[in-house]
Amino acid sequence: LFRSVRNQTGGEDIFKVLSQNRVEYLGNGKWRSLFSDQPYLVRNLHFLISYTIPIPEGTKSVDATVDDIDFLKRMRVGIISTLRSVNVGVQNLDPEKFINLLNGILNPQSSAQPKLEYDKNQLIAEQMVDADSQYLLGSGASAIRHKEEMYSVLPFHVRQYPQYWPGYKNGELIGSFFKKALRIPCPFIVSLNISVPDQVSAKSIVKAKKTRATQMADSDVAKFVGQWKERKRDWEYTSSRVDNGDRFLKAFYQVVLFMPKGAEEECTQDRKSTRLNSSHLVISYAVFCLKK
Secondary structure (H helix, E strand, C coil): CHHHHHHHHCCCCHHHHHHHHHHHHHHHHHCCCCCCCCCCCCCCCCCCCCCCCCCCCCCCHHHCCHHHHHHHHHHHHHHHHHHHHCCCCCCCCCHHHHHHHHHHHHCCCCCCCCCCCCCCCCCHHHHHCCCCEEEECCCCCEEEEECCEEEEEEEEEECCCCCCCCHHHCHHHHCCCCCHHHCCCCCEEEEEEEECCCHHHHHHHHHHHHHHHHHHHCCHHHHHCCHHHHHHHHHHHHHHHHHCCCEEEEEEEEEEEEEECCCHHHHHHHHHHCCEEECCCCCCCEEEEECC
């Protein structure tokens, strides 16, 4: 190998050529596995936390009050402090980092992504989307055309949450980095969305769910449908916790896969090993309580 590279370079820096070859090889792992027997792509993982609050109907985010903005700033400081207290490195996502992160998602391409510079005098949305990008949206699948390249965008959600759901078993829900059969074989976005509804209306929802579950569990058909009694116990427990002052929350996972056009079957067949199902208009929620 040493002699071969030396002959090819005509006396150039051998280590420079070797490093260029390595970069070119790893670049192939941007969209496709580097190994033939298992999914193994080059990853550049980001963990993002976004906290939002509802705004009155008919208004926009720019109409947020000073109190709302101050509340969000305090919440950001609190989240950062909590993560740093357990030695998790944290940084604010400034506009330039944000548009460069979204650039790789909204303007996919096989070659290296260009680095964008933020212009404070231009709308941030216009800086994220390339003029050569076209979005073809569908209810269950979408596509992005960037220049001459086509990419499929396939959303998934958790088909059915298990009765007990410890966080360390999330790999069984959405895929795992460590188990070959559960590894996601293409670029992806995993989002865990947690909604904190109005607790007054939440209590009404819990009460209605409990009443309905009790009716079903006490019906003549219930002896043939065992899960109805389990559902009744679940909602009785939830109702008791909410009455005790715990907060009612809803959460759902969504996984979005990005792949070159034509690689859909290859990238989705392993999702059968998880609890993921193709997303359309219905999202499967997990309901739980946050102790006061």
